[in-house]
Amino acid sequence: MxxxxxxxxxxxxxxPPGDNLPRYVCGACQxxxxxxxxxxxxxxxxxxxRILLCRRAIxxxxxxxxxxxxxxxxxxTTAQAALRETLEEANAKVAIGDLFALFNLPHIxxxxxxxxxxxxxxxxxxxxxxxxxxxxxxAHIPWERLAFQTIRDTLRHYFADRRAGAYGFHFxxxxxxxx
Amino acid sequence: MxxxxxxxxxxxxxxPPGDNLPRYVCGACQxxxxxxxxxxxxxxxxxxxRILLCRRAIxxxxxxxxxxxxxxxxxxTTAQAALRETLEEANAKVAIGDLFALFNLPHIxxxxxxxxxxxxxxxxxxxxxxxxxxxxxxAHIPWERLAFQTIRDTLRHYFADRRAGAYGFHFxxxxxxxx
Numbered sequence: 001m002x003x004x005x006x007x008x009x010x011x012x013x014x015x016p017p018g019d020n021l022p023r024y025v026c027g028a029c030q031x032x033x034x035x036x037x038x039x040x041x042x043x044x045x046x047x048x049x050r051i052l053l054c055r056r057a058i059x060x061x062x063x064x065x066x067x068x069x070x071x072x073x074x075x076x077t078t079a080q081a082a083l084r085e086t087l088e089e090a091n092a093k094v095a096i097g098d099l100f101a102l103f104n105l106p107h108i109x110x111x112x113x114x115x116x117x118x119x120x121x122x123x124x125x126x127x128x129x130x131x132x133x134x135x136x137x138x139a140h141i142p143w144e145r146l147a148f149q150t151i152r153d154t155l156r157h158y159f160a161d162r163r164a165g166a167y168g169f170h171f172x173x174x175x176x177x178x179x
Numbered sequence: 180m181x182x183x184x185x186x187x188x189x190x191x192x193x194x195p196p197g198d199n200l201p202r203y204v205c206g207a208c209q210x211x212x213x214x215x216x217x218x219x220x221x222x223x224x225x226x227x228x229r230i231l232l233c234r235r236a237i238x239x240x241x242x243x244x245x246x247x248x249x250x251x252x253x254x255x256t257t258a259q260a261a262l263r264e265t266l267e268e269a270n271a272k273v274a275i276g277d278l279f280a281l282f283n284l285p286h287i288x289x290x291x292x293x294x295x296x297x298x299x300x301x302x303x304x305x306x307x308x309x310x311x312x313x314x315x316x317x318a319h320i321p322w323e324r325l326a327f328q329t330i331r332d333t334l335r336h337y338f339a340d341r342r343a344g345a346y347g348f349h350f351x352x353x354x355x356x357x358x
Contacts, residue, residue: 008187010187036252037255074216128197
C-alpha cells in the first residue's frame, strides 16, 4: 500500500494514537487503512461415499487436487460461499451441511472453513479454475498430489470421522512448516 | 474507494474479465482491489459461573454492555485474537477454550466467532475502549442493555448449554431485522 484509497495522497506506516499496531495512515485525510485476515471457505461434496475433488487450473499449485474452496465475498454467509465456490469450480450443486473444520493460517493471515456437502446429482464439470473434477473414494484420493495442507487435513479428519461413525468439528492451527 | 492504493491513479468499479462481481480496478496499473468480509472474535470469560462483560466506551453502542470482542488482526490465530481482545478491553487474562459460536452477518460483511474462556484471576479493569468491566451471574446479565444481537445470542446459548450440562458449537445467520 502506497497511496490512500480515499483521497489519493501518500500513506505512511505508523502506529496511530491509541492503537498498538502499525497501520497505513493517510498524510492528507488521515484515513487509517486497516488490513485484516481473509476467510477461505470450502466444501466436502460427497456422493455415495465418494468425494468430489477439483484439479487446479490456476496458480498456486496448478495441476494439483483440491476441494472446491475460495475467498469469501462481501455480503454472503459462510455457507453461501461454500455453495458458490462448489458451483464455480465444479459446476456442482450441493446441499451444504454442518461446519466441519476451522483452520487458522496466521502466517498467511487466513482462516479456512470447510463445510460438509451432499452432492445433489452427477451433473458436474470443470469450472474455469479447474482442469478436471472427479469423484474419489478414500482408497483413491491422490494424497501426494493434493494442493494444500488444509485439504489434506480436512480429508484425513473426514475419513477418520466416517470410520468412527460420527462427524465432529475440527479446529487447529496450521503453521508454515506444515503447509 | 476512489484511488488505487498501489499507484495512486483513479479506480473504476467494474466486473473484471473472467470474474462475476464488480471490483475496484485501477485504470493505470490494472490492480484489482478485492474487498472481503472481516472476522470479529470474542471471548466468554467465566469465573465461578459468572461472565465478564465490558461497558463500551466507544461507538457504536456507547454505554452498552458487550463481551470482549473485536476485529481479528493479520498474522494471528482466532484464539490469539480472543485472548488479545480480552486483554485490551478488560485487562483480563483468560485461558481460551473451545470455539462456541460462529454467526454470519452478511448485511455488514462480518463473521463473528466466540470462544469459551476461563478467567485466570480477578485482576481485571477497564481498557481504553471500556467504561467499566464487571462479572455478572445469569440472573443479573443486563439483557436490555447488551450492545449487539451477537452478544445476546452467544450468552443465551451459553446459559442454555450450561443448564443442559454440555457446551455445544452454535452456528447461525444473524439477519438485519434481528440486529
